[in-house]
Amino acid sequence: MGSRKTTPLNNPTLENLHCSIELKTEKLGMVPFFQDLKQPELDKVVEKFSANHFSEGDEIYYQEDPAHYLRVIVEGAVKLLRYTDEGKDVVLDILNPGSYFGSLKLLGSDVYTESAVAQSGCCILSIGLKDFKEVLQEYPAVSIALLESSSEKLRASQEQVKQLTTQSVEKRIANILLTLSGKFGEEKDGGTLLQLPFSRKDLADMAGTTTESASRVMSTFQKEGIIETGRQWVAIQDIERLRSVTKS
Template sequence: MGKRKTTPLKDYAPDGHHCSLELKTSKLGMVSFFRDLKQEDLDEIVKRFSATHYREGAEIYYQGDPANYLRVVVDGAVKLLRYTDEGKDVVLDILEPGSYFGSLKLLGSDVYTESAVAQSGCCILSVGLKDFREILQEYPSVGIAILEVSAEKLRSSQEQIKQLTTEPVETRIANILLTLTEKFGENKKEGTLIQLPFSRKDLADMAGTTTESASRVMSNFQKEGIIETGRQWVALKDIKKLRTIIED
């Protein structure tokens, strides 16, 4: 029997160090609609957010719940998914630190249109309607930036739908691996390493295919020397070849 390949993983269990005030402010400043604010503005805005720690697999909110909070990932990763009428899960995205998610009635959503799950242990900032309205009043540029970001999100969603309905499974999975690399990749001796609790089912749900098909594609990628996999990690060894698969 072959020996299971392992690689040292980050400890994703969040603690005070992972959610320090400095880190909170830093990741808040990475949010697209806060990006152009001055440091002193961010120092004030972060005071309106509360921090919560979640263990891996914990539900942050459910699809259909009242949209009461806008949230920001400070540490760890968050999975967004939507349940279809047929009872299937569709993974919409895996969010990295500095990403925002959730919604507020002020932004046009009475309820959450997706569920959010802690993909790893994580630290999340949350802000409610009253505090966010005050932020918009004090910093009008944030409201303008939100409109621009919303338009970009719509374009991105349309592109994702197009890929799921027209692209081959191999292309979809290659795209997902490259996207995860951009968000979580680290240069290691194994290649560009993605250290993340990310199952074949997660990959299949994100690609809009079956677990069996996703496993077959990953196995083929490994045989071709494009990737190497182990427990809770994937190393991209030939990114150029992955890009070729997408472009063909």
């Protein structure tokens, strides 16, 4: 029981330096919908992106702001969420490097339908929608690959709907931990550490529950030896048992 509760995060405090033009080419090539581009084509596309650094907690954009950019994460994590009128936050997703977000409304103008917050310090590339439209027109393969990514996002959202309507809070939280460990987990002395700064409230807002309920579930998991957890961090000790929680 006397488990370590101090944070095991090494808090990299990503500097602006890391968010440089050099990184851009390297990372953009890893984005799924640019993978088909040849190097010279990619170089031309990269020029249209600009890089920005955001610190933990920074708002990247706010829901209902006019949407002008498509963004790609080079480093760090971004939380997409909707603030509701009733004051509850709904976390739609937490994105890892290589993911895109922002707007794809290339025809006419639009507003963002969700807010984006830097979950950790991060480096983000942005491209104006007009420029991006030109890219799509020039390289149809990018459009097609992007359609796939877009379908995949829809699929993930529908999975979320399914879980919300059919599964208990405990199972939803187990699923979220599994998903996040896949995206952000790092192997560490026999377990998978989530380096994300990640509070009970974040977890609750992802699972569609309350911080108290999330806390109770996490306590149970910890007592059962499935996870180790403390303030803003989680380490999964027994991933198989966590998987078995989602079933049954």
